[in-house]
Amino acid sequence: MNEELFAEYQEKFTCKFPKAVELFPELLGYAVSKLSPEGVEAYLDGANFLCKIGQGVEPVLVYMEVMPDIASHFGKGTNKMIADYSYLMARSPNKKALIPFLSTLGHVCRRIDRIEDLEFYLQIIDEYVEKTQTVIHGHHSLYESPGMVALLESMPQLISKLCLNGIRNFIDYGARNYLNAPDEQIAYFKLESHDAKSIITRERKGTTFKDVERHMDMLKECMWDCDLPFQTFATAFDQLRKPVPYLDDELIAIPDVYDEENGVSGIDRYRATLAHMMAHKTWSSQLMADNFAPHMQLFISMFEDCRVEHLAIQRYPGLKKLFLSLHPYPEKGACDDKKMSCLRYRATRMSRALLDENFDPENPLLEEFRERFHKVMAEKGEGSTTQDMAELGIDFYVKTRKQSSDSLPGVFFDDTEVSYRDDNRYIWFYYEEYDESDEIMPNEYENEEKIVENEGGLPPRHYDEWDYISEGYRPDWTTVYERLHPSGDAGKIDRLMAKHDVLAKRLKKMIEMLKPQNKKRIRFQEEGEELDLDIALRSVIDFKSGQAPDPRINYSHTTDSRNIAVMLLVDTSQSLNERNEQTGQTLLELSEEALAITAWTVEQLGDKFAIAGFCSDTRHEVRYQHIKGYSEGYTDEVKARIAAMEASYSTRMGAAMRHAAHYLEGQQAEKKLMLVLTDGEPADIDAKDPQTLIQDTHKAVEELQSKGIYSYCITVDPKADEYVADVFGNQYTVIDHVDKLPEQLPQVFMKLTH
Numbered sequence: 001m002n003e004e005l006f007a008e009y010q011e012k013f014t015c016k017f018p019k020a021v022e023l024f025p026e027l028l029g030y031a032v033s034k035l036s037p038e039g040v041e042a043y044l045d046g047a048n049f050l051c052k053i054g055q056g057v058e059p060v061l062v063y064m065e066v067m068p069d070i071a072s073h074f075g076k077g078t079n080k081m082i083a084d085y086s087y088l089m090a091r092s093p094n095k096k097a098l099i100p101f102l103s104t105l106g107h108v109c110r111r112i113d114r115i116e117d118l119e120f121y122l123q124i125i126d127e128y129v130e131k132t133q134t135v136i137h138g139h140h141s142l143y144e145s146p147g148m149v150a151l152l153e154s155m156p157q158l159i160s161k162l163c164l165n166g167i168r169n170f171i172d173y174g175a176r177n178y179l180n181a182p183d184e185q186i187a188y189f190k191l192e193s194h195d196a197k198s199i200i201t202r203e204r205k206g207t208t209f210k211d212v213e214r215h216m217d218m219l220k221e222c223m224w225d226c227d228l229p230f231q232t233f234a235t236a237f238d239q240l241r242k243p244v245p246y247l248d249d250e251l252i253a254i255p256d257v258y259d260e261e262n263g264v265s266g267i268d269r270y271r272a273t274l275a276h277m278m279a280h281k282t283w284s285s286q287l288m289a290d291n292f293a294p295h296m297q298l299f300i301s302m303f304e305d306c307r308v309e310h311l312a313i314q315r316y317p318g319l320k321k322l323f324l325s326l327h328p329y330p331e332k333g334a335c336d337d338k339k340m341s342c343l344r345y346r347a348t349r350m351s352r353a354l355l356d357e358n359f360d361p362e363n364p365l366l367e368e369f370r371e372r373f374h375k376v377m378a379e380k381g382e383g384s385t386t387q388d389m390a391e392l393g394i395d396f397y398v399k400t401r402k403q404s405s406d407s408l409p410g411v412f413f414d415d416t417e418v419s420y421r422d423d424n425r426y427i428w429f430y431y432e433e434y435d436e437s438d439e440i441m442p443n444e445y446e447n448e449e450k451i452v453e454n455e456g457g458l459p460p461r462h463y464d465e466w467d468y469i470s471e472g473y474r475p476d477w478t479t480v481y482e483r484l485h486p487s488g489d490a491g492k493i494d495r496l497m498a499k500h501d502v503l504a505k506r507l508k509k510m511i512e513m514l515k516p517q518n519k520k521r522i523r524f525q526e527e528g529e530e531l532d533l534d535i536a537l538r539s540v541i542d543f544k545s546g547q548a549p550d551p552r553i554n555y556s557h558t559t560d561s562r563n564i565a566v567m568l569l570v571d572t573s574q575s576l577n578e579r580n581e582q583t584g585q586t587l588l589e590l591s592e593e594a595l596a597i598t599a600w601t602v603e604q605l606g607d608k609f610a611i612a613g614f615c616s617d618t619r620h621e622v623r624y625q626h627i628k629g630y631s632e633g634y635t636d637e638v639k640a641r642i643a644a645m646e647a648s649y650s651t652r653m654g655a656a657m658r659h660a661a662h663y664l665e666g667q668q669a670e671k672k673l674m675l676v677l678t679d680g681e682p683a684d685i686d687a688k689d690p691q692t693l694i695q696d697t698h699k700a701v702e703e704l705q706s707k708g709i710y711s712y713c714i715t716v717d718p719k720a721d722e723y724v725a726d727v728f729g730n731q732y733t734v735i736d737h738v739d740k741l742p743e744q745l746p747q748v749f750m751k752l753t754h
Contacts, residue, residue, distance in 0.1 A: 170200060574648050617649045
């Protein structure tokens, strides 16, 4: 740029902030290199305009830094669009967000291609402001949208993982669910909360591990005879060290999402990763890491990776095409060893040469080690060892070492990452345990409102919850803590049964009528009720012909039993402490009586059944009390748990039903029944809209129906007609006279299972 042109542009730049004047030559030089003369004119007009909006010099400098790339990508009209939008933001309560907006705009624009997409991005921000900015008497107040700054600061991460529609959905979820909780809204948009991570995982394009988990389990068990559990880790967030798959003695860690890469689908990337780690588990042994320098470990690991993949390909030849499709192809001379460390580059080229016979390394040393590697594999095959690869790795490092450049701080990474390989911790161990780094794993739920003590209970389980407004699930929204119910006095239940002796006798007659009467003959019994003549004659013939006779010459009979599995799910919320005016008993005491009689009835019928109670204290703590499992008999221990039932907290029914279905679904039965006993509508203290949990429970009923589980509600709420049909359809009974509950509950059960 000549001096005359520079002087002309300098004259047009009217901003007099000292810092802007000082940096103007440098900023202008870059703009001139990227923009046409008309574009530079528009660029300067935008900078002059921002200089006058009263927000100081910083917006001007950020604008002048980022806009040349953006305007060259979208056109000169972009300058005015961004300047005008910045002015509107500066004049709004969200003026603090102006700098984050401008500074992250470059990241966003690198991910979109059309000016219409940029307009859509600005529209998304406007929608968020409209949803979250306080409005008084139809006018916006002076209060900013609480999560605006956090959202824009997180935008580089969001745009790297989500499309614009995905970002819109992510923002909509946070604005809607944290509208009245500013601190939680900020944590959500900072990507610190568990909900933020769940929504990003849901909105990401690609294959989620949850979608292919069953398939991967089958591959792991059938093809590799491995029963280690999977554990996923998040890849959607910037971290100090990018996580990679790994294998240890306790689990297989694998990414939560895989996008398509080099034309390879997400599920095939999971298959390649699993095959590589299972090959390590099958054929690798361990080396003491203390005996090798870090550079040596890199090359030893590379040779060992290739060895186990070579063996895996021999077992399953189709893996070769998959591995090579994902393996980078580093070109010769791509790394300048005078400027950067080429350790990873050399290792990746060697790795490609070992796996791909068509790869021409154009390097005699790589050819030599390719021949040595294949000679070892040809001679030893599966008898080759990790120690063999250690010898090759050390020798290769020594012969290729560049003393002047291998220790340079800048490391060449282009085309060196083999994405399906693990971090090789499986093949290294340390002699001194205290030398190993103590990795402090972040607590996934450390930002939740509550930390729930669950001493003696099972690990918490997370369930989605249905949002009827957006017609979509809130992923991992509820947390269910399961505990074994404490015990009380089992004699209390026996006294209740004595109290209802007349009812028990009447029920017993009904049970006898319901019990299956058909007899089924069981043949081939060594001991039985009668002689099976056909088998007996055949045994006599075998005996006389010198063959060993079959001793199973009897048969017996058994009753053709019912094939039903039942889950009795009992609401134990605070409202059960209310007393019935007619009897003076609390609803909880009546529920205990009804539950005891029903359990006795089911036991008499011989059906498989389980009992559980539930209550909730916000979505973070749904308490699920185990009273009786399917493998337990109706013993004094179970009676003692029923006798100790207590009522507290609220009724988040959908989460409890999903957790109960987790056990019922696993039962082998022709008919599966979930019987829900409650005294009120689904509700919780953190659900302001009463329809939220009603609609979620209705959705849970539909989910159970799709799994072959029939849900039925028995309610003692006199106002149940207002909502129960919306939840259970026609699958419910309202008991108007609460004192009749112990009598009617077992009768309803018998009608349902007849």
